[in-house]
Structure formats: structure tokens, C-alpha cells
Amino acid sequence: MSLPIAATDVAVMWDHLYWFLVWLSVFFFVLVVGTMIYFVIKYRHQKKQKPVFITGNHTLEVIWSIVPLLLVLIVFVWGYVVYRKMIHAPPNSLEVRVIGKQWLWQFQYEDGKTTVNELFVPVNQPVKLIMSSEDVIHSFFVPDFRVKQDVVPGMYTSIWFEPTVPGRHQIFCAEYCGTSHSQMLADLYVLSEGDWAQWKAGKKLNLKTSRISMSNVPSPTLAEQGKKLMLQKGCVACHSDDGSPRPGPTYKNLFNSKVELANGQVVIADENYLRESIETPQAKLVKGFGPLMPTFRGIVSEEEINAIIAYIKSLK
């Protein structure tokens, strides 16, 4: 009867709720089945005995209604409180992009590094994963953190965690995604402060199990990669990053701003909106602009969309 180690504070909170539910169930199981067995023996059929006819008992009925009601309300509120904490990433979270594909996990870091099947994060710091899929639905699951989230093609989903236990933690794909689904495994390394500094500097880490050997060559950051892509893909012909007018809206201060659409709706320019604007530009037409923008679905890859959005985010 043991769970994987709980390597975040939220995981510890989930475990408390979990064990409360388990012991509550054990208590009622023993109470109900024990009483049943006792009654079966005590009131078994005996000759010449007439049972008493009982029609109702108000006290008993009130108790067996109110007590379970209170218990389920406790479970609801408790679950809601932990769920809220699990869902809302702190604003200072470190962001890592995750791409699921048949059958591996790819990670893109803000500083431009990319890793496959190995995710590196610092200890005691909130980390937010912005996840998408290149093909089918996958599910990103870290049992030690008690977090699991579907990774879906054509949109971003997200989870966050603040690891408290340095070392290696297992990542699974938890959604059947084809032949090698069971092989879609990755390692999550929670690095101590010293190791994290090494990793950021591009130095080789002294991890027995890791296959990564870092180079010292500084790579462009994810946002810089995005800026370069805008040039290569011709986005700059229609979009400026400094507010100057072009055929399309400027990227300056776009991220998380309110965008007025041609149909009068107002939407927030979050990651999913930006992604849709690139893949299906006419789905939400910006007010004051014509349907000029061609679709870039299939023309920019999952990695490239992540870099482009990171660049737009950096223009705040």
C-alpha cells in the first residue's frame, strides 16, 4: 500500500485527500458490512417467531442523510481547494514548451535549448509546461508530481509544478497513441541550484543516467529563433514588431492584450489565440483588417510555432 514519492507540495496535498477518502471508505465498509453480518446472525429465521413491523424512524433518517451530506461537502471543498492550486501556475513560473509526437517527448526551453526525452528543471521553482502535439492525442503524466494532462494536436494545454525532490522522475504517455505508446517514456531531472547553473551555462551535467552532453556554444534564445523565423516565413511583410503600420496588425504589446474582432467580439491574445491566428487566420478576423493572411498550417512546424509565439510574447 504505497504510492510513488510525492515530489511537490501539491502532490502531498493530493495524497492527504486520497488517504482521507481511502480510510473513510474503509470505515463505512466495516460499518455497513459488519452490521449486515451481525444482523444476519442475530435475526436469522427461527421457528414460531414473528418479526416486528417497523414503519420508520425519523432520527435515524435525519442522521443518515445529514452525515453523508456533510462528508461529501468536505470532500468537495477539499478537492476544489487543491484543484485550484494545481491549475493556477504562479506568474513567475519558468516556461518550457513540450511537444508530444509518435513516440517521443521534445522540450524547448526559453534560452533556446532543445532536448528529447529528457526534461531538466530547477528544484524549488515553479515550472509551467505549455504542451502541444504533432500528431495524435498524448497525455503527459508525472506520477511523482501527481499531474497528468492531455496533449492535443492544434491547441495548447498546460500544467505546472514546483518540484521539491532533486533527482530523476519518470514521465509517461498516459493516452494510447499507437504501436510504441508504451515506449513513449522520458526522464525528468530536477536539478539542484548548482546543477541548474551548470545546465544554463551549457556545461555537461554529471548525471549517470542522462544521455545529454551539452555544448558550450550559446544558441539563440527561443524568442530570437522566433524573430528569425518571422523573416524566413515572410511574416514581416505584413506584421511589424514596433507598432509601425503594415497590412496586418503589429505584434507589439499583443500578447495577453484584448483584441477586438471584426464580428464585435473581444478575445484575449493568449497562446491558443496566437496559434489559431497562424494556423487558421480567418477563424477570428481582427477588426479593421481584411482576410489577407494565408494559412501557415503545415508550413510552420510545431517547434517553429512555439518559437514564433515566444517572440510575440517577448514584445511586451
Ligand SMILES: [Cu+2]
Ligand atoms: Cu503518446
